[in-house]
Amino acid sequence: MIxxxxxxxxxxxxxxxxxxxxxxxxxxxxxxxxxxxxxxxDGSLHRDNVIARVFTVLFNSRHYALAREVEAALGxxxxxxxxxxxxxxxxDAGDQNILFGLGVLDSQRxxxxxxxxxxxxxxxxxxxxxxxxxNGCLDGEAVATRLISQRVQTVETEKPPGLLVRLGLMxxxxxxxxxxxxxxxxxxxxxxxxxxxRADLDERGLSAEQRSWRRDGVLVLRDFIxxxxxxxxxxRRSEVANTSGWLSASSYQHVPEMRxxxxxxxxxxxxxxxxxxxxxxxxxxxxxxxxxxxxxQDDYLNPDFVMTCYSAVWMALDTxxxxxxxxxYIPGSHRWPLMSGTKVRSLLTQExxxxxxxxxxxxxxxxxxxxxxxxxxxxxIAARGVRPVQFIxxxxxxxxxxxxxMHRGTAPRRPNxxxxxxxxxxxxxxxxxDMPQRVADENGQRYALFEAPLY
Ligand SMILES: O=C(O)CCC(=O)C(=O)O
Ligand SMILES: [Fe+2]
Numbered sequence: 001m002i003x004x005x006x007x008x009x010x011x012x013x014x015x016x017x018x019x020x021x022x023x024x025x026x027x028x029x030x031x032x033x034x035x036x037x038x039x040x041x042d043g044s045l046h047r048d049n050v051i052a053r054v055f056t057v058l059f060n061s062r063h064y065a066l067a068r069e070v071e072a073a074l075g076x077x078x079x080x081x082x083x084x085x086x087x088x089x090x091x092d093a094g095d096q097n098i099l100f101g102l103g104v105l106d107s108q109r110x111x112x113x114x115x116x117x118x119x120x121x122x123x124x125x126x127x128x129x130x131x132x133x134x135n136g137c138l139d140g141e142a143v144a145t146r147l148i149s150q151r152v153q154t155v156e157t158e159k160p161p162g163l164l165v166r167l168g169l170m171x172x173x174x175x176x177x178x179x180x181x182x183x184x185x186x187x188x189x190x191x192x193x194x195x196x197x198r199a200d201l202d203e204r205g206l207s208a209e210q211r212s213w214r215r216d217g218v219l220v221l222r223d224f225i226x227x228x229x230x231x232x233x234x235x236r237r238s239e240v241a242n243t244s245g246w247l248s249a250s251s252y253q254h255v256p257e258m259r260x261x262x263x264x265x266x267x268x269x270x271x272x273x274x275x276x277x278x279x280x281x282x283x284x285x286x287x288x289x290x291x292x293x294x295x296x297q298d299d300y301l302n303p304d305f306v307m308t309c310y311s312a313v314w315m316a317l318d319t320x321x322x323x324x325x326x327x328x329y330i331p332g333s334h335r336w337p338l339m340s341g342t343k344v345r346s347l348l349t350q351e352x353x354x355x356x357x358x359x360x361x362x363x364x365x366x367x368x369x370x371x372x373x374x375x376x377x378x379x380x381i382a383a384r385g386v387r388p389v390q391f392i393x394x395x396x397x398x399x400x401x402x403x404x405x406m407h408r409g410t411a412p413r414r415p416n417x418x419x420x421x422x423x424x425x426x427x428x429x430x431x432x433x434d435m436p437q438r439v440a441d442e443n444g445q446r447y448a449l450f451e452a453p454l455y
Pocket of ligand 1: 285289290291292293298312326327328407408409410423
């Protein structure tokens with residue numbers, strides 16, 4: 001194995017991986033398995049980077065059958081790795097491979113080359129003697145491309161340029177001044193906001209729950225979900241042998257046991273009571289570990305017409321350990337200025353706005369923007385001197401949160417500790433013209449349909 005210190009090394013290691021990938025799918029699993037192991041802190045192997053990347057590319061390009069094949073051949077780890085590589089934070093990543101992978105991903109995204117180099121150097125220092133780095137992520141993409149091209153005619157097979165070549169091409173980012181929270185917010189038209197958020201609302205006649213929603217932006221319902229519903233879902237979810245759960249955001253459409261929780265009529269009634277509109281289920285996060293998604297309000301990810309007529313629900317399926325990376329929020333922050341996706345995107349570089357990733361050409365603007373969004377929110381929190389609160393929950397406890405509430409999935413203190421939750425997101429039925437396909441369940445509760453298999 002070669003230590004990567006120069007552009008020539010990148011090329012040589014790439015060639016080694018191309019050779020390992022071979023020409024076709026039949027023995028791809030064997031070839032990937034034959035890649036050299038490189039123990040990380042959690043015992044992961046070097047090949048994990050390649051597998052994660054292969055899986056991500058296949059999945060993103062909707063080559064589900066091939067993705068399933070790779071997964072079947074290599075074990076369910078492929079999915080977990082792919083998810084971790086996409087969602088982890090550089091500073092929190094305990095896994096050397098992922099750390100390195102992120103460095104490479106940074107550079108692929110035209111991200112901060114200094115950070116990419118730093119993560120690479122950090123990894124080098126962490127490596128035990130006799131272990132080496134190779135260019136895993138990029139070549140994972142190459143392997144995936146090759147796999148696809150064996151089965152599908154139209155996919156390009158061109159080799160992606162090496163990391164250092166890309167770094168050489170990147171222009172240094174010009175930083176003029178610090179971006180503040182105000183810079184990424186907009187003033188919404190009050191008359192279009194949900195009724196409980198309007199300043200001129202007559203508070204007489206509001207229920208205690210409506211008052212607390214108006215004041216805090218959350219509603220906590222202890223021991224709210226019947227055990228039998230939770231147990232049925234947990235049994236089904238346990239069939240997925242990895243902590244990330246199903247990858248597709250609309251897995252609920254294929255899993256009735258999940259819908260029984262997400263569309264539990266008393267829960268839907270609470271949502272309607274707070275938002276003033278019937279709510280439509282359209283997203284579920286089924287991982288049993290923290291997303292580690294940093295501070296944000298959810299609404300800035302939505303199209304403008306949603307206008308914060310949106311809410312999410314955090315359901316504890318078991319006792320949630322404080323060490324497992326609980327959900328954290330700032331009470332009352334839904335009355336702070338409203339983060340605006342348009343404003344955030346306007347602060348990206350033109351290159352970032354134009355960038356398309358993967359075979360599907362997705363632009364991950366919210367990920368690129370974290371470099372200024374996270375510091376801006378952290379500065380706002382410090383300036384206001386407010387204290388975050390964690391949702392330390394028992395089985396059946398539920399937290400409903402406002403689309404504008406500042407929240408995050410914290411980093412676990414014990415990395416592999418389970419955090420058994422179901423997180424579901426809803427919009428007002430009249431606020432989603434972009435989700436025309438919808439059905440009602442036997443109780444009349446509505447959910448959106450998407451063209452995605454259970455994955
Ligand atoms: O991991 C978490 O608890 C945070 C999830 C989150 O931010 C969301 O679902 O909107
Ligand atoms: Fe969120």
